[in-house]
Amino acid sequence: MTESKSQEPTPQDLGFFSRIAHPGYFLEWSRYFIWPLVGITTILMAYGLYLAFFNSPADYQQGETVRIMYVHVPSAWLSQFCYAIMAAAAIGSLVWRHPLADVSAKAAAPLGATFTAIALITGALWGAPTWGTFWEWDGRMTSTLIMLFIYLGIIALWRTFEDQVRAGRIIAVITLVGAINVPIIKFSVDWWNTLHQPASVFRLDGPTMPPSILLPLFVMFFAFSFLFLLLHFISMRTEILRRRARAIERQYAQQLRTQKP
Secondary structure, rough: OOOOOOOOOOHHHHEEEEHHOOHHHHHHHHHHOOOHHHHHHHHHHHHHHHHHHHHHOOOOOOHHHHHHHHHHHHHHHHHHHHHHHHHHHHHHHHHOOOOOOOHHHHHHHHHHHHHHHHHHHHHHHHHHHHHHHOOOOHHHHHHHHHHHHHHHHHHHHHHHOHHHHHHHHHHHHHHHHHHOOOHHHHHHHOOOOOOOOOOOOOOOOOOOHHHHHHHHHHHHHHHHHHHHHHHHHHHHHHHHHHHHHHHHHHHHHHHHHHHHO
C-alpha cells in the first residue's frame, strides 16, 4: 500500500486553538516545553520516591511490600489515562479529521502499553506476598491484561499499514470500540468479587488513606503524569518529523522518475 496524501489545512485556515494544534505550530511551541518538563518530572520523581521509600510508614500487615503501591497505582492510573487520550484523539481523527489527532494516538499507544505492563508486573510482585499468588483471574487483572493486548494490537496495526492516514481512520474505530474496557477496569471491583479492594482514593465521601500514604501517592501520580506528557511530546514531535521526511523522500523519488528519459 502507498501512503495517501493528507489533506492538511494550512495554519492560516484554522482558528486559534486549531492553529496551536497544527503540526507545524506544534513543532514550534512544544520544543519550549521539553526541558521544563524534564526538570519538573525529575524533581517530582525524586521527591515522590523519597517520600515513598523513606518518609511513608510500612503497613502493619503488608510490611515494606506496600511501597510497591507507589509505582503500581500511578502506573495503573496512567494506563487508563493514556487510553482516554487515544480515545479523544480517535474522535478528533474521525469527526474533525485533525492532522495531529492520529499522531497523538500513535505516540500514546506505546506509552500506554508500557504503563499497563508496569502495572501488571508490579501488581504481580505486590500480590505474591499479599494474596499468596502472582496472578488471579479476577475482574480487574483480566480487564487490565485485555487492555495491554489492545495496546499491542494497535501498535501492530500502526506498523502494518504503510498508509498512515488510512491506518489512523481504521485504528480510531478500533480504539473507540476498545474504550469500553476502561470503565470495566474502573468498576470491576464494584461489579464482581475480586481480590482488589474498592476505591480508597477517589470516593464521594473522601479518601480512606492517611495523609502519610496519600501524599507520596499523589506526588508519584503527578511525577508519572509529567513523565507521560514529556514522552508524549517527544514521541509526537518524532512522528511528525518522520512523516515529513517520508513525504520528502516520496516527492524526491517521484521527481527522479519523471526526469528519466
